[in-house]
Amino acid sequence: MFSTTLSKLRPSPIQVMAEQTRQAVRAGRSVVDMTLGEPDFPTPEHVGEAAVRAIAAGQTRYTPINGSVPLREAIVRKFQGHNGIPCTAADVTVGCGAKQVIYQAFLATLTPGDEVLIPAPYWASYADIVGMNGGVLRALETSPDTGYAAQPQALAAAITARTKWLVLNSPSNPSGTAYTAEQLLAFAEVVRRSHHRDFLILSDDIYEHILFDGTRFATLAEIAPDLRHRILTVNGVSKAYAMTGWRVGYACGPRALVEAMTKIQMQINSHTSSVSQAAAAAALDGPQDEVRRRCQVFQHRRDLLLERFAGIHGLRAPRPNGAFYLFPDVRAFLGRTAPDGRMISDDVVFASYLLDEGVAVVPGSGFGMPGFIRLSYATSDDRLHLAADRLAAALERLS
Known part of the structure; x- marks a missing residue:
């Protein structure tokens, strides 16, 4: 009855945990929800x-x-004025969130067996967008020792004749890793060679605007102009301007x-809401002081959690320099036993145990x-x- 494409899709681990959290709250339990990547601020008034x-018009x-x-x-003003692109x-396309833009880019270019390095x-x-379009995700392994930053030598070793895309997300979801201009230049040199x-x-x-500790944002099309003919730069208003529900993403x-992606969008949803587009233009052209203030709030929250987590033996949380996530290493707790006799066999069970203890997180396997x-x-x-x-308290109870 259903397509083979559907059979390959897995439920989003983020949405799975978010729904389990909603069910727990509806059942009357107290839960601190840390699952969704959504700013807790309102959309700016202007x-x-x-x-x-x-x-009205x-x-x-x-x-x-x-x-x-x-x-x-x-x-265009944003890319030229803020990013030097x-x-x-x-050269610009707009979709219903950055997710649609990325989906259309892969749909326009991938053929079965093409590899995407991430x-x-x-x-x-x-992973699922790549798989839906016939591609194969090839992960570049990273380590908490390097702040989850990919290394140029790993990229060089991974490139093959089947490589169709390299994806760089900076600052990163889920790790908060933000690549410096120097790191990006090293990647560019690998690509050139x-x-x-x-x-x-x-x-x-x-997550361009959510950077900490004075980190300067850099993007590959800005610092490697000779590669611009191969680079799709994707962005949106959801995170920086707390506009997740407005559904506006864009790319150049x-x-x-871009024309191929537009051809695809013509047959999917035509375009995102005209009203949302007007709001997005106001966000990009309007004052940015509130964006900077909120960034300071996120940095304070990061520091708060890192300070608290530093006192928890076995919990290793590298210091991110962007976005609003922590990506702790919890392998030290796997194999232990919960008070109810449950074996914490993997990160999925670990997340389920924490939800029972009143904290909702997403397992890293996703x-x-x-x-x-x-x-x-973002709370x-x-x-x-x-x-x-x-x-x-939950980790202390594991034996």
Whole structure:
């Protein structure tokens, strides 16, 4: 009855844990939810006002498939002014979130057996989007010892004649790893020296504005202009502007690729909401002071949790320099026994045990790294302290 593609799909580990958390809350249990990658701030007021004005002005009809002209012009200003990436409105595409943009890029380019290189841990949806389109994900192994940063030599060893894409997500979901310009230049040099010169590079910059400790954002198309004809730079308004529900993602890149992606979108959903597009243009063109303030809040929350976790023996949480996640190594606790006699055999059971103890996290196996967990600190200080208290107590009870 159903396609073979559907049979290959797995439920999103993030959504699985989020739903289990909702069920626990509905049952009356107290749970600190650290599953979803969603800012806990409201959409900035001036962005909402722009949406209201768009409705009042009758901007509720179809837009061009690849985005309204005002939004694409705002995106061009953003790429040129903030990132130093030359582009025109014809080089830009807009979709219902960055996820749709990425999906369309892979659908437009992958043939069965093509390989996509992605550092692990990686955003869970990458794996399924690649698989749905006939590709094979090849993970570049990383270590908490290096802050989960992929190494140039690992990239060089992984490239083959079947390589179609390299995906770089910086700052990263789930690890918070942010690559410096120097690190990206090392990757660029590997790409230049490779005998296989026809693969593409996807730079997923959705967490661009959430950087800590004075880290300067860098993106590959900015620092390696000779490779721009192979780079699709993806971004969106969801994370920086707390606009997850507005569903606006965008990208710039090789025009032929952008045109192919637009052709696909024409047959899927035509375009994202015209009102959302007006709001996104206001976010990109408007004041950025609130974005910077919220970044400071996220950095404070990161530091709060790292300080609390430092006192928990066996819990290893590398210090991220971006996004709003921690990706602790919990392998020291696997093989232990919970008070109810349950064996903590893997990170999935570990996450289930923590949920029973009132803390909801996502198992790292869903991000390509079993034995780890991801937790989002996009919540209040009080909730973070409560989560740390419960986590410490739950781990202390393991024998």
